[in-house]
Amino acid sequence: MPRFDVSEDVPNGPAPPSPEPAQSGSVAARSQVDETSPAISGRAHAWFWLAIGCAIVGVVQVPLVLVAHRGAAPPTAVAAAPAPPIASAASAIATPAASALPPEPATAPRLAQLEGDAIEVLHTKVGKRTCVQALEALGVAPGDLARVSTARSPLRKLDGCSPNDRVFVALGRADRRLRGLEIETAPGTLVQVLEKQVAGEAGASLELVAEAVTLPVTHKRFTTSFVVTTDVPSAVVAAGLDGSIVELLDEAIGSRHDVPAPVRGSTFRVIADATLVAGLFDRWDEVVAFEYRPRADLAPVRLYHTRGKPGALGWFDPKGHQPVRTRWRMPLAFPRITSRFNPRRLHPVLKVVMPHNGCDFAAAPGTPVYAIGPGVVQFRGDSGPSGNLVTIGHEGGIESGYAHLSRFAPGVVAGTHVEARTVVGYVGTTGRSTGPHLHLSVKRNGVFVDPLSLKMDAFRVVPPSERSGFSARKAEADALLDAIPWPADLPVVAAPAAASASAEPAGEEGDEPLH
Structure with a gap:
């Protein structure tokens, strides 16, 4: 699969025109292409399209690859006009759409060109289904599956599709008759089955003709x-x-x-x-x-x-x-640490050296506070100096505490099971505090430890x-x-009040980002 350094097979193709800004659906979009469009060699044109022409006029049907659907009824004679011919590759490449972002997949000069007022083209990935099941899901009737089996050859078997194979069908909009079929095993490698007039001893008749097709990629x-x-x-x-x-x-x-x-x-x-x-x-x-x-x-x-x-x-x-992804998550969105775990911190209120058994996070009043991991609420209430406090017991002897909350989240009571990132309360300044902030504490087997030792929302580096x-x-x-270019007419979106409000956090020792 290509990465940053994608190269073109044919670097000297025609340069696409510069796209204009477009408004479509729910989006104001601009598109551009940073490489020239590739071209197809004359030899490839001749090989592929001459093969199709020979198949149309030949008196012997090209044998196909496909195995009959078990239990399918024999094909019935239906008077129907053949599908319109697929346009040449040269004319398809010349379409203006090739110079901008295409609207959807499956627009190569193949079965998709049959799409029109009379014919609908559908496609799907085989996935965990059989090829027959994928065709049935697209609406191919049992009789048409049997018709496909009459064009059998050693090219491909319907019961041999891989999960990543893509299947395309062309169906008449009125009668849902199968007009064409493609099985794409890889980009540019496919089996194509088209309904064509084939000459025979009893005269010309509509038959499904199949061939292996390889297109330049x-x-x-x-x-x-x-x-x-x-x-x-x-x-x-x-x-x-x-x-x-x-x-x-x-x-x-x-x-x-x-x-x-x-x-x-x-x-x-x-x-x-x-x-x-x-x-x-x-x-x-x-x-x-x-x-x-x-x-x-x-x-x-x-x-x-x-x-x-x-x-x-x-x-x-x-x-x-x-x-x-670790077991532990940060207790706030956009966390900003203002005071770290410190056994010998000078207390900002009491002005004496005493341990700071946690981390302080700057946050506006009312900011949601999340559980750092799954566990069971052990305490919810007023705890004196810590103000409104929630403590949660986690597996492995870990206990987390959330102090100075303005209020508790509904339903968070002792005995409640919570998941990581469950809202347990809201930032406040209750208890012994100089301003709104969250004090997060963590105990391991009853002993206070640095909350950041849990590696909450950790990251790896290249x-x-x-x-x-x-x-x-x-x-x-x-x-x-x-x-x-950024899209034009960008709507102005007001910031939520909680995110735009400012607060002076308590016990601030430094204003540093988390990472």
């Missing part, structure tokens, strides 16, 4: 930007991407506790690699990098996808950091052996991201 890098106006999936699709991109973006953003989820008005700049078959878009390979601005008042976040050695896989930030390569790919991606 190239890779290209695309860039686009979009703004979310309803939800991320519809925004991604309207920008010319697809569901697989949504999953990648969700994986990247969802793994980071310090990055808020997208809302209306969030904007993206995306670099993605795609596979092109016969010069036209076939499928998305991966997102190389993207820049995400959660809200207009927050700084953008850039993330880079790598496929290096173990320890250098997945999404990394500009510093080469990648979150590691290994030394991979850093030079990561830096080079990052620099290349940064140059592309910088060149992508």
Whole structure:
């Protein structure tokens, strides 16, 4: 699968025109291509399309590959017009759509060109099903499965499909009759079955003719930007991407506790690699990098996808950091530590040296406080100097405490089971406190320990052996991201009150970020 350094098979193809900003669906999107469009050699044109022409006029049906569906009824004679011919590869490559992000997969000059008022083209991945089950799920009738079996040859068997194979069918919109079938085993490698007029002793008749097809495959890098106006999936699709991109973006953003989820008005700049078959878009390979601005008042976040050695896989930030899923989570969103665990701290109120048995986090009043891990609430109530306090018992002799809360979350009482990131209360300044903040304490077997020793929301870094390569790919991606225009007419989204409020935390010894 291509990564940052994708190269073109044919570097001297025609340069695509510069795209114009477009408004589509729920997204204001801009797209551009940073490489030239690939071309198909004349030899490839001649081989493929001459083969189809010979099949149409030949008196002997090209034998096919496909095994009859067990128990299927014999084909019945149905008077129907043959499917319109597929356009030539040359005319397909010349379409203007090749210069911008394509709207959806399966637009190579193949079965998809039959799509029209009379014919519908559907496709699916075989997955854990048999090929016959995949065809049935697309609406292919048993009689048509039997028709396919009459074109049998050693090319392909319907019972030999792999999970990653893609199946395409062309069905008449009115009669749902099968007009064509493709089984794609790899980009550019497929078995194509088309309904054609074939001459015979009794005259010409409509038959399904099959052949193995190999088309040239190239890779290209695309860039686009979009703004979310309803939800991320519809925004991604309207920008010319697809569901697989949504999953990648969700994986990247969802793994980071310090990055808020997208809302209306969030904007993206995306670099993605795609596979092109016969010069036209076939499928998305991966997102190389993207820049995400959660809200207009927050700084953008850039993330880079790598496929290096173990320890250098997945999404990394500009510093080469990648979150590691651990059992323990931070008690606040966007945590900012103002006072660390210190056995000999000068108490900010009493002005005497006494242990600081926890960590203080700066936060605005009313900010939700989360359980750092799964466990059972042991105490909820007023604890004197600690103010409103919640303590939770966890496996392994660990106990966590959340002090100075303004109030408790509904339903959080002694004996309640909670999961990690369950809201247990809200930041306040109750008890012996100089201002609103959260004091988090952790005990191991009854003894106070540094809460950060639990490695909450820890991260790994790019290994030394991979850093030079990561830096080079990052620099290349940064140059592309910088060149992508942000989408026009960005809606202004007001920041939530809790996130925009400021507070002076208690016991502040230094204002340092978590990492």
